[in-house]
Amino acid sequence: MKWVFICGAHSVGKTTLWNYLGKHLLIENQSPALLSEVAREILTADKIVDGFEDDDAMFQSLNYNILKAQHAKLEKARHSKATDTLFISDRGPLDPICYLQMFAKIDGIKNAMELEHVNTMIKMLQDANEALVFVIKPHKPFLEYDRVRINSTFEELLEYDQIMRQLMTDLNISFVYIEKTDLHLRAKLVAENMKSRWPKLAVKCFDQIL
Template sequence: MRSFYLCGAQSVGKTTLIRELNRRPELASLRIEVIDEVARSLIKQDGIDLNVFQDYRNHQEQFYQFNLKLVSRYLDMARQDRLDDESSDRLKLYDRSGLDAVNYICTYLPHLSHRMLGEAAVQHLIDEYSSSSAFVSFIVMDPQAEFIEHDNVRLPPQLPELQKYTENLKQLLEQRGIPRVDLPERDLDIRVQRVSELLLNRDGNGKELDD
């Protein structure tokens, strides 16, 4: 089994990309299981006030604890994936990863980044992703101005902040030795084609795909 994590800041087109991938006939036989973004279900499940995100500077501890809880959820899923049969031909495509939650704190509340990176759950999550790199692939989407649209749920999207988030995420993956594939293209069709090739090839080495 291989897990693909489609990562990036809010409102960069991840959900749109997944929707388009579901329409590709060449992927139909791969039995891809799409894992929806955990944050949305957690917000609904816990009845979290959306002001925690839209006015996060005035709700710093709540924002921190929410993202830490996300880390724990993704840690549980990563551990379960590791326990699954590695010889299985199943593919999982995650809408975001636990490191996105870590990166939200590092980017938007940088004075709390040391605290977040020192959390046991974060350390265990990084260990899971690092030790499973033969079966885990990270795809990082760069923000493009034309894809930005505020969903009135998460943080208001501002391009400079989205770019900072993306650079921080790439640095976080690189520093922890977790391979990644960058997706900087503006054209949606090219994005879909590149990720389709990645899924079809089950490519987990983090190298750039040929155009």
């Protein structure tokens, strides 16, 4: 079982790339299995909008819930598909950790990192044979507020980006940094890295990605 995680700050084009890959890749002659963003699902379902990051207790609870739901989604996926399935996930387990580091008190991230299910997901990300992680660089023209995600300045997106890359480095999680802005070139980079990481995996692409 293989996992591709499309990570990074909000408003960088993760979901756009995730959707594009779902439509233009064939893995072993099948479309990849797509895992949607957990945080957006929870924020939308609970109708949480505007300034939730300013309430420290609420923000910590929200991100702990996201971590728990992320783990549950990954475990459900692991047990519901064939062992040769490739999943592409919109965001990954470290995203809530990065938000805790940015906006919550120090014990927020410390307590989260001690949770068993968080450590299970970190071990998944550390396994280069199983997981391939991408981090998308923020670009100012992509910045928009949709009343679901945190309303941030571009400087805050850059700070988040730095926190995520440093956290991955500290945890010995290898990742590919996507600096390109063109969607086609982003998808091509993902496909090329998949073929390089897993040479025995049959990756075919539509729309001249490769």
